[in-house]
Amino acid sequence: MTVAPARQWISSMSQFSPDRAAFDAAYGAAIDYRQSLGQRPPRAAVDPAALKAAFSTPLPDRPRPARQVIDDLVSAASAGLMANSGPNFFGWVMGASHPAGVAADWLTAAWGQNAGIYQTSPAAAAAEDAVARWLLDLFGLPRDCGFGLTTGATMAGFTCLTAARNTVLARAGWDIEERGVFGAPPITVLLGAEAHSTIFAALRYLGFGEDNILRVTADDEGRMVADDLKAKLARCEGPTIIIAQAGHINSGAFDPFTEIADIAAAHGAWLHVDGAFGLWARAVERLRPLADGVERADSWSVDGHKWLQAPYDTGFAIVRDADAHRRAMRIAASYLGASPDGERDPSSYAPELSRRARGFGVWAVMQALGREGITEMIERHCACAQHLKARLADEPGVEFLNQVVLNQAAIAFRSHAAPGHETLADKVIEQIQKRNRCFVAGAEWKGRKILRISIISADTDIEHVDLLADEIIAAWRAVRSEL
Numbered sequence: 502m503t504v505a506p507a508r509q510w511i512s513s514m515s516q517f518s519p520d521r522a523a524f525d526a527a528y529g530a531a532i533d534y535r536q537s538l539g540q541r542p543p544r545a546a547v548d549p550a551a552l553k554a555a556f557s558t559p560l561p562d563r564p565r566p567a568r569q570v571i572d573d574l575v576s577a578a579s580a581g582l583m584a585n586s587g588p589n590f591f592g593w594v595m596g597a598s599h600p601a602g603v604a605a606d607w608l609t610a611a612w613g614q615n616a617g618i619y620q621t622s623p624a625a626a627a628a629e630d631a632v633a634r635w636l637l638d639l640f641g642l643p644r645d646c647g648f649g650l651t652t653g654a655t656m657a658g659f660t661c662l663t664a665a666r667n668t669v670l671a672r673a674g675w676d677i678e679e680r681g682v683f684g685a686p687p688i689t690v691l692l693g694a695e696a697h698s699t700i701f702a703a704l705r706y707l708g709f710g711e712d713n714i715l716r717v718t719a720d721d722e723g724r725m726v727a728d729d730l731k732a733k734l735a736r737c738e739g740p741t742i743i744i745a746q747a748g749h750i751n752s753g754a755f756d757p758f759t760e761i762a763d764i765a766a767a768h769g770a771w772l773h774v775d776g777a778f779g780l781w782a783r784a785v786e787r788l789r790p791l792a793d794g795v796e797r798a799d800s801w802s803v804d805g806h807k808w809l810q811a812p813y814d815t816g817f818a819i820v821r822d823a824d825a826h827r828r829a830m831r832i833a834a835s836y837l838g839a840s841p842d843g844e845r846d847p848s849s850y851a852p853e854l855s856r857r858a859r860g861f862g863v864w865a866v867m868q869a870l871g872r873e874g875i876t877e878m879i880e881r882h883c884a885c886a887q888h889l890k891a892r893l894a895d896e897p898g899v900e901f902l903n904q905v906v907l908n909q910a911a912i913a914f915r916s917h918a919a920p921g922h923e924t925l926a927d928k929v930i931e932q933i934q935k936r937n938r939c940f941v942a943g944a945e946w947k948g949r950k951i952l953r954i955s956i957i958s959a960d961t962d963i964e965h966v967d968l969l970a971d972e973i974i975a976a977w978r979a980v981r982s983e984l
């Protein structure tokens with residue numbers, strides 16, 4: 502074995518010493534970007550080949566100064582960035598990464614903490630503890646729930662449903678830790694026919710397939726029909742998990758939790774709620790009744806990077822039975838020292854061991870917004886959705902397919918000149934995207950193509966929704982004139 506000469510070691514080690522120029526370059530580029538957001542075209546109107554080419558430089562043989570690398574990154578990425586942090590972005594349900602969270606996230610990266618266990622970063626664990634208390638309080642959930650910080654609602658759902666699966670099996674006398682999933686008593690999963698696609702992904706990761714899933718009929722707003730749940734459940738025996746939803750992706754609607762919770766309790770089923778953005782209604786006095794009864798569930802998955810505007814990627818897994826939560830996510834090894842009494846090991850509540858200290862960013866966003874900032878933003882977004890509905894009310898052929906109870910609008914188009922024409926929404930979206938003054942996206946719902954609007958970006962206010970309404974009207978009139 503040859504040993505590298507000491508000089509060589511020293512010169513390569515210096516690559517890791519702090520380089521103010523690189524940090525300054527990143528800071529400058531970040532400020533420039535954020536200040537451009539209001540004016541910037543929201544969609545990355547980029548040539549995919551050019552973008553790929555900009556990144557596809559050869560891997561250098563020798564180390565390069567970090568400053569140069571950061572400059573190169575900025576110029577390679579710029580054209581391909583989507584302005585979802587800006588106020589004119591209405592596509593998908595995406596947040597805007599609050600500046601306080603971004604700044605805290607820079608520190609998170611610079612501190613380079615591993616938030617796996619208390620001992621690898623006591624500060625990260627303490628920050629998670631604090632945000633857990635604040636969030637449980639805002640959502641009106643018991644303080645002693647298990648709380649895990651995940652990458653988003655997908656992994657939060659996965660985390661909660663792992664606890665659900667393991668617990669309902671334990672109640673049926675099956676110890677999953679000893680015996681695994683294969684050969685276990687079958688579990689029936691009931692969920693709304695319009696559950697979010699990521700719930701199905703989480704179920705697949707957990708060993709469930711189509712044969713284990715019963716879809717409960719959804720009503721016109723995409724809400725689970727409680728009577729159908731009851732009827733389907735009456736034919737089920739053995740371990741059962743029910744998955745309900747707070748905030749349907751097209752309509753923003755809420756499942757009837759009180760009825761569902763009664764049914765779940767009568768059957769001894771575990772009730773999970775996917776509340777990726779909708780659970781935030783609980784933080785607003787006026788909207789709270791929409792989610793009545795949601796507090797009776799056994800677990801909840803929520804996003805931080807959507808309505809809270811925490812930096813990507815952040816989600817929250819909340820489980821009423823904290824022991825079940827910990828058992829489901831437990832990672833044990835002799836070298837992972839037990840944390841001092843009562844101190845929290847973040848990895849006991851999430852699927853990873855080594856993990857980013859997401860708690861700092863969430864802590865900073867929640868401190869910066871405060872209760873009132875959070876409430877004001879959510880109410881403003883819901884008022885904006887009402888404003889959009891009012892602005893489009895008199896436009897012939899524009900049809901809202903949902904009641905608009907929250908921040909979501911599902912808009913379809915109809916013309917006597919082209920009856921049964923199914924692609925009108927696509928054409929409207931294409932026009933709006935071409936003009937690129939605001940960003941919208943589409944979907945299919947109730948057998949129709951829709952323009953799907955999410956009002957959720959931190960700075961979005963009435964003026965931006967006026968621009969959106971103007972753009973929809975202009976695009977629709979242009980499409981109609983060509984029919």
Ligand SMILES: *Cc1c(COP(=O)(O)O)cnc(C)c1O
Binds near residue numbers: 654749777
């Ligand atoms: C966004 C969303 C998810 C998935 O959340 P990610 O943060 O993308 O993992 C799940 N359910 C609903 C209702 C959502 O809106």
